[in-house]
Amino acid sequence: xxxxxxxxxxxxxxxxxxxxxxxxxxxxxxxxxxxxxxxxxxxxxxxxxxxxxxxxxxxxxxxxxxxxxxxxxxxxxxxxxxxxxxxxxxxxxxxxxxxxxxxxxxxxxxxxxxxxxx
Amino acid sequence: xxxxxxxxxxxxxxxxxxxxxxxxxxxxxxxxxxxxxxxxxxxxxxxxxxxxxxxxxxxxxxxxxxxxxxxxxxxxxxxxxxxxxxxxxxxxxxxxxxxxxxxxxxxxxxxxxxx
Numbered sequence: 001x002x003x004x005x006x007x008x009x010x011x012x013x014x015x016x017x018x019x020x021x022x023x024x025x026x027x028x029x030x031x032x033x034x035x036x037x038x039x040x041x042x043x044x045x046x047x048x049x050x051x052x053x054x055x056x057x058x059x060x061x062x063x064x065x066x067x068x069x070x071x072x073x074x075x076x077x078x079x080x081x082x083x084x085x086x087x088x089x090x091x092x093x094x095x096x097x098x099x100x101x102x103x104x105x106x107x108x109x110x111x112x113x114x115x116x117x118x
Numbered sequence: 119x120x121x122x123x124x125x126x127x128x129x130x131x132x133x134x135x136x137x138x139x140x141x142x143x144x145x146x147x148x149x150x151x152x153x154x155x156x157x158x159x160x161x162x163x164x165x166x167x168x169x170x171x172x173x174x175x176x177x178x179x180x181x182x183x184x185x186x187x188x189x190x191x192x193x194x195x196x197x198x199x200x201x202x203x204x205x206x207x208x209x210x211x212x213x214x215x216x217x218x219x220x221x222x223x224x225x226x227x228x229x230x231x232x233x
Binding site: 031033035045048056089091093109110112114 | 151153158159160161162163164166206208219220221222223224225226
């Protein structure tokens with residue numbers, strides 16, 4: 001297992017187009033997270049899954065964003081009708097769940113997908 | 119929303135010097151973690167300290183946690199040029215004894231180590 005894989009690494013799209021990103025987590029990790037990061041800021045939580053169940057979605061996430069994790073393996077993040085404000089680095093991370101639902105260990109992050117909306 | 123506030127926002131030192139970064143947070147936590155990010159890359163987990171721990175070491179890293187002050191510090195000793203990166207603290211927040219199950223990141227400290 002080579003870690004968390006994200007594709008594509010870079011995506012340039014025109015405003016109004018739809019884009020989809022893929023994340024392949026570490027196989028034995030049951031938690032998968034999506035974060036967004038803009039320049040000079042820390043990662044901002046978007047959503048996360050435990051196996052195939054989407055447990056939480058940030059209130060900051062508009063209806064144009066949707067994420068899936070079919071069969072509890074890879075995940076996709078789709079942005080519909082992209083806007084220039086969607087330009088950011090989209091990071092995926094995976095981890096195992098700890099006792100009492102706690103984050104008991106560190107996240108393993110992918111290298112991210114950098115989205116530019118022109 | 120951002121939970122942690124890192125201080126300083128930027129730090130510039132010479133190789134061999136120690137680097138200290140601080141993080142403050144607002145809510146009760148289960149644990150606090152530190153991550154490093156090289157420019158344009160994903161984050162790398164450095165160290166995790168639990169709410170019942172006060173200090174932890176890993177190689178050249180030393181992390182302290184003061185839950186009464188809701189603050190943590192990361193010390194990198196004998197810094198190297200390769201330590202140049204952004205450093206983020208992240209908290210696993212807790213409400214009523216239950217974890218939210220996700221990490222909330224601060225805005226980071228940019229560390230530059232000059233050779």
